[in-house]
């Protein structure tokens with residue numbers, strides 16, 4: 078109800094800020110190149126012949142522009158309380174019952190969590206934070222989010238899918254576990270983009286596809302019932318400027334990159350998705366848009382958890398002669414441990430690995446989506462590989478929409 | 494009323510977090526030294542014989558610990574709504590009228606503004622941001638703060654001091670100007686600490702004195718009437734952990750410094766003071782605690798605005814023979830411009846400058862409080878100078894308390 082009345086105005090303001098954010102990012106990124114080079118925030122573009130040193134972690138520029146845009150945007154959804162001044166009642170006990178303080182709280186907590194992750198990402202780029210903190214800090218960063226979720230909604234019941242009801246019943250109250258689940262969504266979204274990375278344009282490319290899918294999904298709800306409209310408008314307010322600044326950034330990050338986006342961008346993007354997924358109540362749909370990331374994560378697990386040897390970098394290998402990328406490989410000493418043996422057995426039966434037997438060791442491709450694509454489709458140009466990833470992301474988003482809107486009746490009675 | 498009922502619990506939690514914050518900062522700062530050196534965040538300790546390179550902008554560690562402490566603390570003042578679960582009513586329109594959403598909004602906006610400034614300060618340390626952005630960004634960072642001020646209080650009337658009432662009447666509604674004033678408090682607090690800096694321990698030292706003064710002032714209100722109690726408890730929740738982490742930091746930053754605190758700390762400290770001053774309604778009292786900074790700022794104005802030549806650094810000069818600091822000087826070419834001439838005339842009649850006439854130029858001390866102290870009291874050891882500044886800060890805080898609580902009846906009818 079609350080935002081419904083002003084539906085048209087804040088949305089156009091949001092679109093305006095998104096376009097502005099795009100333009101500013103596009104202008105600011107090249108202007109700040111020298112500062113980044115001077116501050117030693119640089120990376121080597123290894124998949125090129127000349128291996129240039131270019132500015133790293135430009136995502137911080139893009140995130141800062143985004144945050145400034147949202148700071149300036151915050152008053153817009155509440156405009157009617159500002160223009161129709163009399164409506165805000167200020168009693169001595171500081172109560173203003175008509176003003177939607179809880180809505181403002183959602184904005185503020187979302188911004189706070191977002192900014193925390195951006196800050197963490199930037200710190201990671203500057204200092205190279207250790208892995209355990211990378212898992213701990215997103216959890217702390219999502220505290221404001223979860224707290225506002227608790228006081229504004231507090232819904233921890235989930236409706237079980239029909240095929241599972243014989244086990245647990247129709248409705249299950251996850252209670253505290255639901256908050257653990259949401260915290261894990263935050264950790265997953267922020268880190269999963271970060272591990273599907275390493276070639277020009279792929280981080281921003283995949284994030285843009287996910288963001289557009291979210292925006293389309295929000296748009297589909299806009300003519301529905303009022304609480305859902307409100308939630309999805311909220312989501313749009315966060316996603317549209319994100320699309321704007323990401324477009325501004327990808328123009329400089331597309332092959333051949335003139336800047337890298339850094340961990341900052343991956344964390345920033347992941348947290349934006351988490352924020353809208355949680356506060357607009359579509360975390361399950363959100364995860365459907367992460368199919369390639371989920372696949373890549375599960376595929377990577379054996380190496381991430383050191384069950385299979387994990388080299389420092391698992392990026393595809395650049396072949397200077399052909400100027401194409403090929404999959405990178407890792408040596409594993411014989412004899413294999415039991416977990417490694419089992420994993421290789423399973424993966425090879427699924428056609429996910431290529432094993433070469435050597436005398437005292439075996440050689441196997443590194444377990445990442447990028448390497449798998451190169452294994453299946455043969456060596457590719459860097460740009461082509463990015464485009465393939467983006468196409469896969471778009472394709473899985475289409476599948477996600479089909480699951481969400483066509484197959485949902487297999488699992489639930491009604492489309493919620 | 495709201496927090497009054499739970500007055501004892503959150504306050505002890507806050508004290509607990511402050512002690513924890515102190516301990517963690519104290520441990521973390523030396524542990525992270527190497528990361529800072531590797532990231533090239535370093536400064537040269539120029540006022541020593543060996544001019545060691547030591548880690549710079551350690552304030553970011555202290556600020557991060559502070560923010561994490563506050564993230565974890567946020568739920569405490571609202572505990573009664575969490576334990577007495579039934580009280581939160583969750584209707585379908587997402588209204589929860591009994592929960593103090595506006596209070597939570599204050600916390601969130603305060604955190605958001607604080608974190609923005611910390612982020613900006615850190616960016617300044619890494620990139621050396623230009624002056625005009627330094628003035629623009631604190632303004633943007635305080636938008637969430639001002640917006641929450643608007644919706645929660647919206648009070649823009651000020652009661653004029655008695656001696657000025659013949660001019661403007663008893664009550665003046667500043668309207669929009671009041672928000673400009675609050676924005677300027679943010680810009681002033683963040684930058685004024687940053688310009689009274691440059692010798693070991695002085696940034697943290699002065700901030701600690703200001704913070705303790707605020708805490709004492711809050712404490713004096715705790716037995717008063719309920720709205721004031723609530724506001725000053727809010728202030729304590731922010732100030733106590735600040736005192737904690739600053740104590741943890743100064744142990745490493747005290748003469749001879751093993752780490753520098755960087756712009757990050759100055760911005761972080763300034764914004765903490767702004768946040769509590771604005772949201773707990775004592776911005777005028779707050780400015781009374783800034784007397785040395787206000788003096789230093791006004792004294793610096795001619796050089797900051799380039800009316801008098803301003804060298805890149807205006808820090809005191811280290812004398813390697815005596816190992817003491819002496820005031821630094823600037824050459825001004827003759828003939829002097831009219832503004833420069835007038836300023837020198839005024840300042841010398843106030844005894845604030847020492848002018849040496851040379852053939853084609855004059856030489857004058859740089860216009861900073863530190864140089865003035867060295868001019869008046871003669872060369873000093875670096876540690877002594879810091880102690881003198883801290884003593885002055887304590888002394889002016891005492892004056893501030895006298896003005897606020899003893900002389901206030903000369904300007905206002907009642908002690909508010």
Ligand SMILES: [Mg+2]
Nearest residue numbers: 201202205340
């Ligand atoms: Mg990193």
Ligand SMILES: [Mg+2]
Nearest residue numbers: 617618621756
């Ligand atoms: Mg600087």
